[in-house]
Amino acid sequence: MELFSVAWLGKEPCDVEPNDYKDFVESASITIPKDMSNFWDGWDIYDTVRSYSREGQRTWTLDYTLIGYLINGFYFCGDGKGGVNTESCPDDGECGFAVGAVDAFWAEASKHFSISAEGLSRVFFNSSRPGGPFQTEESFFSEFELCNLTPEKISLMDIYVLTDVRQSPQHDCDSVSINNLKSILDSKSIPYNCWDNPRDVFHQLCIDYDDHEDCTFLNDDGAVHKQSFFLITCIAFIVLQFTTKDTS
Structure with missing residues (x-):
């Protein structure tokens, strides 16, 4: 873990960038089974993705890789004096987008997760997300994953636009936001399908609301x-x- 600690240990909490973790992430050799990669964007869809993935049995998100599993939920930062900050560390995004000991790690890991994706891939969005499901600014998916997909390795990208059981859809597969994503995939020659609330995923949304009319x-x-x-x-x-x- 020396390559991991040298990236942030002793530095000011916000004085850490994604490239500082390059050696550590590369040494960890992120590998994903073919047809299992699962991307997502926006914390409001995270729980659904985790449920759908079935702890890596159905699909893999970054936090099911070895380094993702080890670091997930672990908050850390340096004290700027060569040691560990034992008092407090910045919250998510407090240092700026993809900057700081924790966020910088996830940014670099996201990049390599995307590079390793092969075969069928999936990406999940919340249709009711403010600003649209797919966003290009301050988005880990857009800025570190989408741009690093290897077209020759991706056979198909399934786009899932999901609506929570208790909400009405604000966007769908024909929305401006999703069409922007389609254009980027077209430019990379990556084929795709788009699904509005596909049945296999919608079942996951109904687990907590099985008496709701949409789940009947x-x-x-x-x-x-x-x-x-x-x-x-x-x-x-x-x-x-x-x-x-x-x-x-």
């Missing part, structure tokens, strides 16, 4: 009526019983 119906367009499914099952069982009696 699940058909081919978006969700199965629970009562209808139960009724059909009962009818099929009764028919099977009569059929069995007739043939015996």
Whole structure:
């Protein structure tokens, strides 16, 4: 961990930039299984992404890589005198975007996570995010991940625009924000699909609100009526019983 500590130990809390972690991140050799990379943008979608990923069983976010797992939730900074600041460290973003002991680490790690992505990739957005789902300013996805994707390695980018069960969608796959993202992907020759509340992800949003009207119906367009499914099952069982009696 010497390469990690030398990047920030002893420096002023805000006097750390992404490049300071380059040697550490490169030595850690971030690797992601093919078709498993999962990007996201905006803290308001983070919990959904974590739930969908199933702790790395379905997809991998940065915090499921080795260095991401070790550093996630760990706050640290130097004291400017060669040691560790044991009193207080700046909050997220307090030093400026992607600057400071913690934020600079995530910026550099995000870059290398993106470089390692291969095959099918996914990116999650909140449709109700103020300013639009996809943003180019002060965005880790835009400034460190999207720009570092390797077109030759990415076979498809699935864009998921999600709306919380309790909210109304403010943006969708045809919004200006998402079209800007599509244009960037086009310029990089990366093929993509865009989905508004895809069923497999929407199920995750319904876990805490299974009695909400939007979670009651699940058909081919978006969700199965629970009562209808139960009724059909009962009818099929009764028919099977009569059929069995007739043939015996």
